[in-house]
Amino acid sequence: MVRWLIAALVYGLSMTVATAGVLKATIDKNPAMQGEIIVLQVQYDAKVSGDSIDFSSLTQDFRVNGPSIQQSMQIFGGQSSQTTMWSLYLQPKATGKYIIPAFKIGNDSSAPIDLEVIPATTTGTNSGAKIFVEAQLEPRELYVQQVGYYSLKIYLKGELQTGSITAPTIDGATLAVIGSDIDGSEIVNGERFHTITRRYSVVPQRSGDLTIASATFNAEIRDEDEGFSSRYVPARAMSAQTEPIPLQVKPIASGLEKQWLVSSMVTLTEEWSGDTENVVQGEPLTRIVKLSAVDLYDHQLPDLKLDSPTGLKQYPEKPQGHTVERDRHLVAQKIFSVAVIAESDGELQLPEIQIPWWNSRTHQAELAVLPARTLKVAANPNQVKEPVVTNTPPTAAEQPHGWFVDSWQVTYSTVTALVLCLAALFYPLSQWLSSQPETEPTTETDVRFNERRFQMACQSHDLTTCQAMLLRWGRQFIHERIQDLAMLDSHLIESPLKQQLQLLRFQQYQREPKPWQGDDLYAAFKQYRHPNSSINAASLPSLYPPN
Incomplete structure (x- = not known):
């Protein structure tokens, strides 16, 4: 115990x-x-x-x-x-x-x-450092909105286990990583270092003296000098930091404040889907205009104003932009694709296109020019007239000449006798009809717009019915004297519906018509609102029968 x-x-x-x-x-x-x-x-x-x-x-x-x-x-x-x-x-x-x-x-x-x-040494190589970083900025002077290039290069001696970069910062400019990191190796003071390079774009947003703050690289490294036993040695935490870099930013050049485009090179080019010397009236061509610039992003490129001469219609698509890296520089491009349709034959001239820009190398204003182009248009032998739907009653000259029209051949007594005979014939019939139960009267809808029928025609891509329904809609809600699609086109304001109507008109001019799709037409119709009118195509009054 x-x-x-x-x-x-x-x-x-x-x-x-x-x-x-x-x-x-x-x-x-x-x-x-x-x-x-x-x-x-x-x-x-x-x-x-x-x-x-x-x-x-x-x-x-x-x-x-x-x-x-x-x-x-x-x-x-x-x-x-x-x-x-x-x-x-x-x-x-x-x-x-x-x-x-x-x-x-x-x-x-x-x-x-x-x-x-x-304080740290400038490179760290003199003290046998296992890690150091260098930073460069090209060029050291930029204009507002000009793209510069900041390069961060990391030098490592040892086996990298983990690593992270604290990106540089700058007040008054934007920085963005360009591409992927680049691995390599360099010999420094007789020692081989593994290198990692990361590049950034620098785009100043204001003029004056700016400073790019330090970038930092944190890592865990095993010392390769330990040889085979290094795998059993814990990794060492290490860090290196760059020096801040000053940046001088020049202001926008005088007189170019409204349209400022600064680059080392800007070009305008075009391509055509067909021969501009042999254009056929009503047949569409595709024009592709490319605006390219060096040391810019595509979102910095302006849109083009494509003017149309009389007798020519242009239907632009949404511009497409992209930016790539070429020879350590950013190259931006914006592509404008336009469907061009000649309404009349003869020579039609597309005007010159000019883009003013500032050359960052010569420090001078320049113009990127796309020369004017003349289209030689031949009449379309297959062109047909647009359908005309009219409710105008025939004139007296067009009335048929029958015996019952020439009243001077018929005596008054004969007419009276005829009326009495007809009355005697139809009186029993009218008595029988009055005894029958009443039915709903039928409504004639051939001259009224039927939205349901129009929607079905668009969904089934029925071009003829769509044309007829649009004419009825135009006469009923815009102007009673509209007789054809050209007149309806002249009454519509600039809108997606007007563009779809023009495509519908020119569809009939094609030598080899392409399949027509009506979905876009109906979508544009639903969004259309005519000026000085409370009637909206998307909310028409209930005048339409259910059929």
Whole structure:
């Protein structure tokens, strides 16, 4: 019994020793260079919760990553010991002398640490550094909205485990990554380094003196000098930082404030789907105009104003833009595709297109010019007249000449007798009809617009019915004297419906008509609203029969 009491007392004393906490803080380097990562480890000889220590005071002077927490237990000679370890990565915000404060857990406290941070060398290669970075800006002077190029090159000596780049920043300009990172290698001071290059575009938004702030690369690297055993060596946390780079931005040139396009080269070119010397009236051609510029993004390129001469219709598509990298420069292009249809024969001239721009190399204003082009249009032998639907009653000259019209051949007595005979014939019939139950009167709808029928015609791509229905709609809701599609076209305002109507008109001119699709026509009709009218095509009054 006494033996058990002694054993219990010894075990209790051993547990007391294990839980008696000792708190110790250490760093892996002192002094440290600006941009380097300092590893701070805090160890407590007891098992406690991970949030037992508050590290928030460190954020005033350092960029803090962590902490990571490890807990362990050891039993030796019948005695157990437990530890809790916090590991943090600190990066000083500036050079100078700092104090890492004491940390507390209950009544236990660590000792404060005096730390000195010295300026980093320009390249780091003279001190045998395993990692350093370089930054370049080309050119050092830019105009507002001109694209410049910022290159960040990272030099590594060792096995990279993890790495991250803190991108540079600049107030008054936008930065964007160009393409993918480029891996390579270079020999520096007789040593081979693995290189990683990342490029950014810099586009100033205001003039004046700007500064591109430092970029930072943080990494964990295993030292290759350890040879085969390096795989068993923990990776070291390292960091490197670039120097800030000044940037001078020139203002927009005087007189070009409304249309400012700054580039090292701008061009205008065009392509045609057919021969412009042998154009057939009513047959569409596709004109593709390309606006290209160096050292710009496609969203910076302006839209083109394509004027149409009399007798020519143009139907532009939505412009398509893209930007690519060529020979370390951005090349932007905007493509304008236009369907061109000649309404009349003869020679039709498309006017010259001009784009003013500022040459960033010569510092002078220039013009990108697409010369005027003459289309030689031949009459279409297959052209047919547009259908004309009219309700005009025939004239007297067009009336048939029958015996009952020539009243001078018929005597008054004959007419009277004829009327009496007809009355005697139809009186019994009228009496019989009046005795029958009443039915709903039928409504003649041939001259009224029927939206349901028009919608069905568009969905089934029935060109003829769509033409007839549009004419009825035009006479009923726009102007009663509209007789053909050309007159309806002249009454419509510029709108998607007007464009669809013109395509519908020219469909009949084709030598080999292409399949016509009516879905876009009905969609444009539903959106159309005629000026000076409360009638909207999308909300017409209920005048239409259900059939």
